[in-house]
Amino acid sequence: MIGQYLRLCGEKELAEGQMREFHLNGKDIILLKVQGKFYALDNLCTHDGGDLSGGDIIDGEIECPRHGARFNIQTGAATRFPAVVGIGTYDVKIENGEIYLALPE
Template sequence: MGWTATLRAEEVAPGTAHVVEAGGRRIAVCNTGEGYYAIDDLCTHDGGPLDQGRLDGREIECPRHGARFDVTTGRALCLPAVRPVRTYPVRIADGVVEIDLPA
């Protein structure tokens, strides 16, 4: 698929995540205040929606059972999750968040 425009960067305030549907996926666009990151909106522990959790710096917490993930790498940071969440490259072009989606 390649680079896909999703939403305007200003729609995602620092310290928040916003879900977009792109390429048949639910993706959480996260603004850490230092940059934008895109991850699957799906906790690898039980499938919970990560966008509804708290984003603190680079860590997002699943609201269901407290699993945390690094939004920059997808790495699971604490139990009950052990598997990483998928991440996608992000760029800002003319104020729009674009995500590089696989074909």
């Protein structure tokens, strides 16, 4: 269930293929822009707890820079070993050129 939307940044502040880190309500989240769409994910590899923010975006997946685990940017599903558990994803909306992230209640 969605609790509240928090403003992250302006739409133009994130270029295609870039990612940006945010720390919100005790969670580390990354915002990605891929093919003109914005995605928000937990910045946490479920394999060993490392940050995903230094990873590459490859074919709709983010790759952990430490051991190569991959996660689907739309669903958060683990798609490549050594990760077997997915990561959290968050609803993102754009209003008047500003990006907002939905935090669960």
